[in-house]
Amino acid sequence: MPEKGPQVNEHSDAVRVDTQMLASQAEVLQGADAMARLRASEERFRAFVTASFDVVYCMSPDWSEMRFLRGKDFIADTMTPSRRWLAKYIPSEDQPQVLDAVGRAIATKSVFELEHRVIRVDGTLGWAHSRAVPMMSGDGAVLEWFGAARDVTEQKLAEHELRKSEERLRSAVEVGRLGLWDWNVATGEVYWSDEHFRLEGYGVGEVNPSYEAWTARLHPEDRAATEAALRRAMEAGEEYVREFRVVHPDGSVRYLYGRGRFFYDAAGQPIRMTGAMLDVTERREWEERQKVLVAELQHRTRNLLGVVRSMADKTARASTDLSDFRARYRDRLDTLSRVQGLLSRLKEQDRVTFDDLIRSELSAVAGVSERVELAGPTGVRLRSSTVQTLAMALHELATNALKYGALGQPSGRLAVTWSLERHGAEDKPWLHIDWRESGVDMPPSGVEPAGTGQGRELIEQALPYQLSAKTSYNLAPDGVCCTISIPVSLTTLELDEHA
Amino acid sequence: MPERSLRDRHILVVEDEYMLADELRCALGDAGGTVLGPVGTVPDALALIRREGRIEGAVLDVNLRGEMAFPVADLLVERGVPFVFTTGYDESIIPERFSHILRCEKPIAVDGIVGVLGRMVVGR
Numbered sequence: 001m002p003e004k005g006p007q008v009n010e011h012s013d014a015v016r017v018d019t020q021m022l023a024s025q026a027e028v029l030q031g032a033d034a035m036a037r038l039r040a041s042e043e044r045f046r047a048f049v050t051a052s053f054d055v056v057y058c059m060s061p062d063w064s065e066m067r068f069l070r071g072k073d074f075i076a077d078t079m080t081p082s083r084r085w086l087a088k089y090i091p092s093e094d095q096p097q098v099l100d101a102v103g104r105a106i107a108t109k110s111v112f113e114l115e116h117r118v119i120r121v122d123g124t125l126g127w128a129h130s131r132a133v134p135m136m137s138g139d140g141a142v143l144e145w146f147g148a149a150r151d152v153t154e155q156k157l158a159e160h161e162l163r164k165s166e167e168r169l170r171s172a173v174e175v176g177r178l179g180l181w182d183w184n185v186a187t188g189e190v191y192w193s194d195e196h197f198r199l200e201g202y203g204v205g206e207v208n209p210s211y212e213a214w215t216a217r218l219h220p221e222d223r224a225a226t227e228a229a230l231r232r233a234m235e236a237g238e239e240y241v242r243e244f245r246v247v248h249p250d251g252s253v254r255y256l257y258g259r260g261r262f263f264y265d266a267a268g269q270p271i272r273m274t275g276a277m278l279d280v281t282e283r284r285e286w287e288e289r290q291k292v293l294v295a296e297l298q299h300r301t302r303n304l305l306g307v308v309r310s311m312a313d314k315t316a317r318a319s320t321d322l323s324d325f326r327a328r329y330r331d332r333l334d335t336l337s338r339v340q341g342l343l344s345r346l347k348e349q350d351r352v353t354f355d356d357l358i359r360s361e362l363s364a365v366a367g368v369s370e371r372v373e374l375a376g377p378t379g380v381r382l383r384s385s386t387v388q389t390l391a392m393a394l395h396e397l398a399t400n401a402l403k404y405g406a407l408g409q410p411s412g413r414l415a416v417t418w419s420l421e422r423h424g425a426e427d428k429p430w431l432h433i434d435w436r437e438s439g440v441d442m443p444p445s446g447v448e449p450a451g452t453g454q455g456r457e458l459i460e461q462a463l464p465y466q467l468s469a470k471t472s473y474n475l476a477p478d479g480v481c482c483t484i485s486i487p488v489s490l491t492t493l494e495l496d497e498h499a
Numbered sequence: 500m501p502e503r504s505l506r507d508r509h510i511l512v513v514e515d516e517y518m519l520a521d522e523l524r525c526a527l528g529d530a531g532g533t534v535l536g537p538v539g540t541v542p543d544a545l546a547l548i549r550r551e552g553r554i555e556g557a558v559l560d561v562n563l564r565g566e567m568a569f570p571v572a573d574l575l576v577e578r579g580v581p582f583v584f585t586t587g588y589d590e591s592i593i594p595e596r597f598s599h600i601l602r603c604e605k606p607i608a609v610d611g612i613v614g615v616l617g618r619m620v621v622g623r
Contacts, residue, residue, distance in 0.1 A: 295588050299562055302587030302605035303516050309606055310518040385564065389517065462517035465539055 201248030219245035351381030376418035396455025406437035437479030504617030505532030557582035
């Protein structure tokens, strides 16, 4: 090659000559042989460029004019010099970026290189990776730019898809609070995702992830079994699936659910394990609560059946005949049903209030009566365990009042008043209930009205026994007087005050 | 006349539901037993056991006002008093150490309990 011919100032291996170079060289070289060699060289060059690139192009020194472009099937050809190349090939929003890179290449007389979008033959957008080198004369002036480009559309779309899929995965992992690990079993090297650190109660990057750093956080009671399960999975080639507890530095205990998979070399040796874990503490707590509730429900149901049976026995003993039994028994069962109804309508933390209970019992027995006066604070909440026995007692009082007392006689009056007071050494709140009948024509003193036995027993025996209540039951000259005081739990009262 | 299988035997009844406690009291009394209690809370039951010199058998409800009655069971075991659990729960709620204790599921068959206790206290 002659020393003073046009030179490519760098990357001279990539593009050594073009047709014009060949023409100018032809002037220097003498003879038909030389010309023949040149033509052969040109043929090889064309073949090489055509095979290697999707696009070859040539630009004027200041890039204002495109001298030619061959674009195969990727982008349209430009066979005669054109100043409209930018609009023809580059989508308008990308033009500033392309011009910017062109400007830099011109200013430094160095390679233009850019990956940019292009308008394809069919009018759709594709991606090109384009490089152009300045061809310079001996005095360093740029004669023209020779460029070649590859269609990288598929590659870009694949990259884009990959990025999107990675983003989707990352976002799923983040939103799902999954802690990931990747354990090189052979070297002991471990990768943890940020969430993995947090799940184990570590600050992100606080420790070097390792098998030991994992076991250090395992709950002492779970450690042996959890490690054994891991070894079993490793040996059996099975998925590792396990729930275990970890203890954080602040002492809090969390339940984690982990799933992992081992990979083995050709000799069957475990070389790698990857997996993910999730905090399932809330689910565990919820399950525990459910278990307690189900057990409690069983307990109550079975006790209730016991109560129903013993109620049947007692009613049978106190009844004169079968129809008497039927009336009384149905009455009492109805009371129990009403109580269950009140209780079952409650949501968690809700309580039956005393005013609800007394109104429900009195209206069930006597309907609305102007002979009844109720006075006391609303919203006094009763423990669920209290409601049933108290309701039964109120029911017996109301039934007796209807049959023999204030609700059954024209001149009778019933006043039920209640109040909430704190007393005793522990300053516990008590609910005082005062049931006072008046204007009742009572049997001669010493003779108890018929049928009051069971009500009395409930008030004098069952309430003190079951609810630690203090009660009194008196047959005053003009009607029954009964007082019931029951301790109310502090939380019940507090809930009340905030309600 | 029921069989008086518990004649002169001192039987403790621990049950928080008045009606059930009362039913047991009557049935055990009918069988000739002397009923201790009934009591319906863990502290009352513990106090009664410590106070009584003579207890030959017991019926113990597993749940007393929401509290598990296992401390009472432990004290009975320590004293060598034979007893039966009455429970509305699954078996799983009762600790392993009481696996040899007979359980009567609620609603309990009162006559059955009286019979079981009768056999337990024979010869004591």
